[in-house]
Amino acid sequence: MKEGSGGYGPNYNVQITTDAKNKIIVGAGVSQNSSDSGELMPAVERVEENLAQTPEQLVSDGGFTHRQNLIESAAKGIDFIGSFPEHNEQSEGQLKRRGVAPEFYVPAFQYDAPQDCYRCPAGELLRQSGQENRTGVIHQQYRAGASVCAPCRFKEQCCPQNASKGRLMTRAVEAPQVQAFKQKMQTEEAKAIYRQRGAVAEFPNAWIKEKLGLRRFHVRGLLKAKMETLWVCLTYNIQQWIRLVWRARLVASAG
Numbered sequence: 001m002k003e004g005s006g007g008y009g010p011n012y013n014v015q016i017t018t019d020a021k022n023k024i025i026v027g028a029g030v031s032q033n034s035s036d037s038g039e040l041m042p043a044v045e046r047v048e049e050n051l052a053q054t055p056e057q058l059v060s061d062g063g064f065t066h067r068q069n070l071i072e073s074a075a076k077g078i079d080f081i082g083s084f085p086e087h088n089e090q091s092e093g094q095l096k097r098r099g100v101a102p103e104f105y106v107p108a109f110q111y112d113a114p115q116d117c118y119r120c121p122a123g124e125l126l127r128q129s130g131q132e133n134r135t136g137v138i139h140q141q142y143r144a145g146a147s148v149c150a151p152c153r154f155k156e157q158c159c160p161q162n163a164s165k166g167r168l169m170t171r172a173v174e175a176p177q178v179q180a181f182k183q184k185m186q187t188e189e190a191k192a193i194y195r196q197r198g199a200v201a202e203f204p205n206a207w208i209k210e211k212l213g214l215r216r217f218h219v220r221g222l223l224k225a226k227m228e229t230l231w232v233c234l235t236y237n238i239q240q241w242i243r244l245v246w247r248a249r250l251v252a253s254a255g
Contacts, residue, residue, distance in 0.1 A: 012217065012225045015039045016233065017047055020059070020200045024240055026050055028233045030226045036063035041072055054078065059197045067136025067178050074177040081193050084182060101157035109169055118142045118169045122154055126169050136175040143168045208232055211239075 013034070017027035027046035033039060040060060048054055057079040065082035073080040092105055109118045109126070118126040126142040133139075144166030149155055159167040174182070184190050208214050214232050217225050 012222070013039065014229055015043050016201075016204055017043050018200055018204055020196070022240065022244055023200060023203050025204055025233045025237055028229050030222060030229050032222060037066050037069070040064040040069045044073075044076065044078070057081065057193075059193060059200070061197065061201075067134075067175065070181050071136050071175060071177045074180075080181060081185070081190055081197075082181075083194065084185065099156075099160040104154065104158040106169070111171065118171075120144065120158070120167060122152055122158075124148050124152070126167060129168075136178050138173040140171045140173060141168060142171065204233075204236055207239075208236055212236065 011032075013031045013036070015027075015029045015031070015036070016025055018024065019026050027043055027050055029039070029042060029046055031039060031042075040058075044055065044058065054076055055078060058073060059081040062083040062085050065080075065084050070080055092102075095105055096102075104121065108121050111118055115125075116128060120126060124144055126144045129141050129143040131138055131140045146162075146164055146166050149159055149162065149166035152158070162168075185194070212232055212235060214228075217228055219225060219228055
C-alpha cells in the first residue's frame with residue numbers, strides 16, 4: 001500500500017464501525033485492500049452478524065461514498081449519509097491540460113432536453129453518439145461533427161487536440177438511488193448529521209492509538225493482524241463500558 005511518505009510498503013487496512021450514541025465499536029475488520037471503497041458492505045455485514053440487525057443509518061466519508069455502495073445500501077433499507085465527491089474540478093483540469101480555454105469548459109455548453117443534444121458557444125449542435133454504462137450511472141456522449149468543428153473560428157480554444165473529430169461532451173444520467181442520495185445531501189438535516197461523523201468515527205481510532213498505544217501491528221500475517229485488532233477493540237469497549245456503566249453505577253451507589 002502507499003504510505004504517507006509517498007513510498008509503498010506492506011500494510012493493513014483496518015476498518016472500525018462505531019455506534020453513534022455511545023461510541024462503542026460494533027464491527028472491526030482488517031484487509032490488504034489499498035482502497036476503502038470496497039470495505040463498506042463487508043463492514044455492514046459484520047454489524048449484521050454482531051448485532052443480528054441491519055443498521056438503520058450509516059454515515060461515512062468520501063472514501064466509501066460511491067455509486068455501488070449507495071445502491072447496495074438502498075437495497076438494504078439503510079439511510080446512507082456521506083460525502084459524494086464532485087468531479088467538476090477534475091474535468092476542468094483535464095480540459096486545461098488539453099489546451100481548452102476556460103470559456104469553453106463544460107458550463108459553456110447548454111443541454112437541450114427536448115432535443116437531447118448540446119449547443120456549443122458557436123451555436124452548433126452536439127448530438128448523442130454513444131454511451132458508456134457503469135454501475136449507478138450512464139455516461140451519454142455527445143459529439144459535434146468533424147466537418148463542423150474543423151472550420152470553426154473557435155477550434156483552437158475549444159478542441160485544439162481533436163484533429164479528426166469534433167468536440168465531445170459527456171452527460172451523466174444517475175441511477176434513481178444516486179439521485180435521491182444527492183438530493184438528500186443538499187438538506188440541512190443530512191448535512192448536520194454528516195458533521196457529526198468525525199467526532200464519532202475518529203474517537204475510537206484516537207483512543208486506540210493514544211491510550212492503548214497501537215500505532216502499528218506487533219504481528220505479521222492478515223489473520224494475526226485481525227486477532228490483534230479484535231483484542232484492542234475489545235479492550236476499548238471494556239474501557240467504554242467502565243466509563244458509561246460501571247462508573248455511573250459506582251457514583252449512584254456512593255450517592
